[in-house]
Amino acid sequence: MKSPILLWIVKLVAVVILVQTLFFKFSGAEESVFIFTKLGIEPYGRIGSGVVELIASILILIPRTTLVGALLGLGTMLGAIFSHLFVLGIEVKNDGGELFTLAIITLLCCAFLIFHNKNKIPDLLRFKI
Template sequence: MKKEIITWILRLAASIILLQTLFFKFSGAEESIYIFSTLGIEPYGRIGSGIAELVAVILILIPRTTWIGALLGFGIMTGAVLSHLFVLGIAVKNDGGLLFALAIITLLCCLGLLYLNKNKLYNLLN
């Protein structure tokens, strides 16, 4: 019971953060365009990462595929964190590091989901 509650908290936290950022990516918000232009992958990187995040959310919310979505989300957020650390900086356009913090939180939620589903990952590798 306790594991199920923790799993759902991690699922919802990661999904809400990922879904919230989709609006900005798909609507072409100024900050999103700035980020992906700085990375040199605007507009394809912005739209492509938005689609990948949407797929991750769907997979995370389906209990049977949570581990696949968490693996995808972990990969996406690893890229986001590394982009912040090596190219963008922690604070982007005076956001006080909010986007970086959200990426870290989502990364940790996905990591937690992977840990809670380690048996499925182990079965995949063997």
């Protein structure tokens, strides 16, 4: 890809969505507590996923670690999407499917970043001591 502007827009969309949800997870907002209680992993799942999303956000912004951050983000969003599809439902507490939509958008952004950095995947697989 030749456009660094598009790349940064995709990075920022993913990071803004990931960081925006952190406030709700870390503050113990009613909707977050409801979600993770229904999943049976409250409070550790809520706080743990928040920590993973924070780490992914930071890594996505650093060009050298974008691939690792995008992989973390993709994995986290897959978990969120599967939770919506199999446990929570698309709509949670009358949100109109907003959380599900944000998870899909973030997943697509992370997938784009992984595709853009696919040439770095072999470097991740090399074990260095």
